[in-house]
Amino acid sequence: MNIVNRSNPMDFDLKPLPLWQSALWFGIPGLTLIATINWGVPWLMEQGLSYFLAFTIALYGPMGLLIPVALIGMRLEGIRLTPRNVKRRLRFNGISIRGWLAIVVGFAFITLMEQLLSPVNDSLATLPGFRPSQWLPDFMQPGFTTTMPITEFMGQHLAGQTWVIPYMFVCLLLNAFGEAMLWRGLLLPRMELNYGRWAWVVNGLFWVFLFHAGFRHLYPALIPGCLIMPYLAQRTNSTWASLVIHFTGGLLIFMAIVTGI
Numbered sequence: 001m002n003i004v005n006r007s008n009p010m011d012f013d014l015k016p017l018p019l020w021q022s023a024l025w026f027g028i029p030g031l032t033l034i035a036t037i038n039w040g041v042p043w044l045m046e047q048g049l050s051y052f053l054a055f056t057i058a059l060y061g062p063m064g065l066l067i068p069v070a071l072i073g074m075r076l077e078g079i080r081l082t083p084r085n086v087k088r089r090l091r092f093n094g095i096s097i098r099g100w101l102a103i104v105v106g107f108a109f110i111t112l113m114e115q116l117l118s119p120v121n122d123s124l125a126t127l128p129g130f131r132p133s134q135w136l137p138d139f140m141q142p143g144f145t146t147t148m149p150i151t152e153f154m155g156q157h158l159a160g161q162t163w164v165i166p167y168m169f170v171c172l173l174l175n176a177f178g179e180a181m182l183w184r185g186l187l188l189p190r191m192e193l194n195y196g197r198w199a200w201v202v203n204g205l206f207w208v209f210l211f212h213a214g215f216r217h218l219y220p221a222l223i224p225g226c227l228i229m230p231y232l233a234q235r236t237n238s239t240w241a242s243l244v245i246h247f248t249g250g251l252l253i254f255m256a257i258v259t260g261i
Contacts, residue, residue, distance in 0.1 A: 012079060012089055017190035022202065025187055026210040032062050034214040041135045052156035055137060060171040066178030073186045090185030091239045099236040106228045107245045113224040125217035132217045140215065149259040158260035168257060172250040180243035183207060184233040192234065200230040225249075 017025075036058040044054035070090065071081055079085050086092075095103070122142040124130045137154045138144050151158055158164060183203060191199040204227035212222055229242035 012077070014077065014190050014193060016193035017187060019194070019202075022187065022191060022206055023210060026183070026206040027213075029062060029066065029182075030211040030213045033059070033211075036062055037135050037214055038133055050155060051137075052154040055135070055154055056167075056171055060174050063171075063178040064174035066182040067174070070178075070181040070186045073182070090181055091189065091233070091237060092185070093236075093238040093240070095236050095238050095240055099232075099238070099241065102232055102235070103241055103244055106232050107248055110225040110228055110245065111249070114221045117221040117224075120220040121218050124220060130217045130219075133214065136215070140218065142217070146256075148256065150256055151260045153257050153260070158257065161261055164261060165258060168254055172247065172254055175250060176243050176247035179207075180233075180239050180246060183211075184230060184242045185239040188230060188233060197234075200234040201227065203230040203234075204228075 037055070040058040041051070041054045044057060045051060049057070071086070074081060074086070074089055077089075079089055125132055125142040132141055139146065139154075153164075156164065188199060188203050191203055195202050207230070208219060208222050208226040209216075212218065212226070215222070225245070229245050232241040232245070233239055235241075
C-alpha cells in the first residue's frame with residue numbers, strides 16, 4: 001500500500017547523520033529529563049511549588065525546549081528560518097487519505113498494546129535497574145489504577161481549578177510538537193540517508209531506549225508506539241503522522257483531567 005504523499009519534496013542539501021550523533025540527539029535530552037525529574041522536582045518543591053507544578057515544569061519544560069533546538073538544527077544546516085522552509089524541511093507535508101487511515105489504525109494498535117503490556121511494565125519495575133524514580137507521579141508507578149471522574153491529578157485537586165485546563169493543554173502541545181519537530185522532522189530525513197527504508201527502526205529504538213531511559217520500567221508499553229510513529233512519519237513523508245498520534249494520546253489524558261474540574 002502506497003501511503004506516501006510527495007507533493008512537497010524536499011530539495012535541501014542534507015547530510016547523513018552518523019550513528020553516534022543520532023545517539024547524542026536522543027541521549028542528551030533523555031539525560032536532561034532524568035536530571036530535571038530526580039533533582040529538579042525536589043528542588044522546585046523546596047522553593048514552594050506544589051508537586052503538580054514541579055513535575056510538569058520538570059517534564060514539559062525540556063520537551064518545549066526541543067522546539068527551538070529543532071530550529072537551531074535547521075540553522076546549523078544553513079537553512080533560513082522562514083515559515084515555508086520550516087514546513088518543508090521539518091516535513092509538515094500533507095497526508096493522503098490512505099495515510100490518515102494508517103494513522104487511525106496505528107493509534108488504535110498503540111492504545112491496545114499499551115493496555116496489554118501494562119502488566120509487563122509492572123513486572124519489569126521490580127527488577128534492579130528498572131525500579132521507577134520516587135519522583136515520578138502515581139500514574140507512572142507500577143499497579144496504578146484510576147476511576148472516573150478524576151478528582152485529583154498528581155496531588156492537585158481539580159474541582160474548580162479551571163487554570164489547569166489551559167496549562168495542561170500548553171504542556172500537551174509542547175510535548176507533541178517538541179518531539180515530532182526534532183526527531184521526526186529534523187533527524188529522520190537525515191537518518192534515511194544512512195539507513196534508507198529502515199531509518200524508522202533506528203529512530204524509534206533510540207527514542208525508546210535513550211530518550212525514555214528515565215522511564216525504563218515502561219519500555220515494554222513504549223516500544224510499539226515509539227516504532228509505529230516514526231514508521232508512519234517515514235511512510236507518509238510527513239511529521240504530522242507521528243505528531244497527531246502523540247497529541248491524540250495526550251489529549252485523551254487531558255480530557256480525563258477536564259472531567260474532574
